[in-house]
Amino acid sequence: MGIQKVAFIPAVLTIIVTSITSASAQQVKLYNPIPLTTGNQVSDSLSDKDIPTGQGGFARDYLVQLRKGDNLAIDLSSDSFDSIITLLSPNGSTVAENDDGPDGSSNSLLFTRITKTGTYIVRVRSFGETGGGTYKLRVTRLKPVK
Structure with a gap:
């Protein structure tokens, strides 16, 4: 035995x-954020397979390399859900966030200037329980007017 x-x-x-x-x-x-290159538009979809927000909706994260002094425009549009766009710094704090764009739609548009070089997260999420669906995301480095 x-x-x-x-x-x-x-x-x-x-x-x-x-x-x-x-x-x-x-x-x-x-947790596996998707690498994103500035200047390219991404067409994607938000679903219940993404990150639960705790408010009934879901979020998807994208990694983007940014440099100190970069001026950004981040545009998020969807016909399927009320979108919110958030830019998170390398330490996880919120740099900027936008719920509704200046055109009065439920699409999101934010402008910000980067103060520290690093890997940032662009978070796409739905407002409250508005669910998911398809969307288009574009992160653009703005150039100063001369």
């Missing part, structure tokens, strides 16, 4: 270690 117990314990430990490793690997894959 002593041999059976010794043979059984390592199998249980292997299962526990495998379970912990699998759980850790799944956690890493849960």
Whole structure:
């Protein structure tokens, strides 16, 4: 019997270690922001597979490399949901946010100047429980008028 117990314990430990490793690997894959290049328009879709906001809606994040002094326009439009656009700094704080654009629509448009070089997050989300659907996102570096 002593041999059976010794043979059984390592199998249980292997299962526990495998379970912990699998759980850790799944956690890493849960949050995976999409790399974004400034100047390009992205057509995408927001769904219940994205990040829950805790307010009934969902969010999707994009990574963008920005430099100190960059002047940005971030434009988010959707016919499917009331959009909100948020720019998060490398430390996670909110740099700028916009709910409704200046045209009175539920699309979002924000302008901001970057004060520190780094990797920022552009967060696309729906307002409240307005759900999801297709959208277009564009991050543009503005050039000064000469």
